[in-house]
Amino acid sequence: MSAILDVNQLKGGYALSQPVLHNVSFKIEPGELVGLVGLNGAGKSTTIKHILGLLEPFGGEIRVSGKTIKEDKLFYRSQMTYIPETPELYEQLTLKEHLELTAMAYQIDQAAFENRMDTLLKMFRMEKRLNWFPGHFSKGMKQKVMIMCAFLVRPELYVVDEPFVGLDPIGIQSFLDLMKEMKEKGAAILMSTHILSTAEQYCDRFLILHDGRIVIQGTLNEIKESYGDPAATLHDIYIAVAKGESPWIK
Ligand SMILES: Nc1ncnc2c1ncn2[C@@H]1O[C@H](COP(=O)(O)OP(=O)(O)OP(=O)(O)O)[C@@H](O)[C@H]1O
Numbered sequence: 001m002s003a004i005l006d007v008n009q010l011k012g013g014y015a016l017s018q019p020v021l022h023n024v025s026f027k028i029e030p031g032e033l034v035g036l037v038g039l040n041g042a043g044k045s046t047t048i049k050h051i052l053g054l055l056e057p058f059g060g061e062i063r064v065s066g067k068t069i070k071e072d073k074l075f076y077r078s079q080m081t082y083i084p085e086t087p088e089l090y091e092q093l094t095l096k097e098h099l100e101l102t103a104m105a106y107q108i109d110q111a112a113f114e115n116r117m118d119t120l121l122k123m124f125r126m127e128k129r130l131n132w133f134p135g136h137f138s139k140g141m142k143q144k145v146m147i148m149c150a151f152l153v154r155p156e157l158y159v160v161d162e163p164f165v166g167l168d169p170i171g172i173q174s175f176l177d178l179m180k181e182m183k184e185k186g187a188a189i190l191m192s193t194h195i196l197s198t199a200e201q202y203c204d205r206f207l208i209l210h211d212g213r214i215v216i217q218g219t220l221n222e223i224k225e226s227y228g229d230p231a232a233t234l235h236d237i238y239i240a241v242a243k244g245e246s247p248w249i250k
Pocket residue numbers: 014020038039040041042043044045046047
């Protein structure tokens with residue numbers, strides 16, 4: 001099976017003289033949900049910005065469905081949707097127009113659009129808000145608009161930045177159910193989060209990032225084994241990494 005996302009020896013950041021990421025390598029196969037965890041400033045958002053093509057690697061490369069952004073920008077971008085931590089909406093467009101614009105950008109046919117839109121509106125209890133403008137939405141509602149746009153597309157790859165903060169419990173459950181469904185259909189998902197208890201329950205594998213380097217990656221069991229304590233939680237391991245008490249970096 002070939003990886004949907006292949007990050008190979010990525011060196012990157014904001015200034016060539018001061019790289020933030022150092023030889024970051026990982027892959028995500030179809031049907032995998034991978035958790036990207038690390039302290040504030042570890043490099044999670046920078047990794048995501050590189051994957052989205054907003055920053056150019058200083059070294060190494062990123063392939064999505066086999067291609068780099070340089071090889072085919074349109075194809076590369078069409079393969080993924082992104083759910084940002086902070087919702088970014090068009091003030092002049094209603095919820096319905098946001099969904100229509102997304103469907104147009106990703107060339108989704110009308111029948112599929114209507115079908116998916118109805119399901120998403122029900123899941124996120126937004127049926128009555130279809131003609132509302134973002135100015136009238138709460139923060140959680142704005143986040144739901146971004147989530148609905150991302151799932152409307154059904155791309156190969158979902159890139160998700162800290163999705164749980166701001167969503168109500170039903171919103172969180174709907175989001176988790178959707179991720180599970182898309183994974184089962186073969187999508188790859190990269191999710192950055194600080195909510196380790198939820199990540200532990202839902203992610204198939206983890207990447208632990210510290211100071212711009214992946215210190216360990218694998219399933220929770222593989223990480224625990226490497227850590228040397230089968231009873232440790234992801235939280236325990238994360239704290240140990242942060243305090244320099246892990247076997248990987250001291
Ligand atoms: N726009 C920027 N210009 C220069 N340096 C930046 C910029 N954004 C982030 N950095 C630096 O890059 C490093 C990694 O930051 P990044 O935002 O990727 O961390 P993060 O893991 O996403 O943190 P958080 O959990 O706080 O969101 C930090 O040292 C930060 O100061």
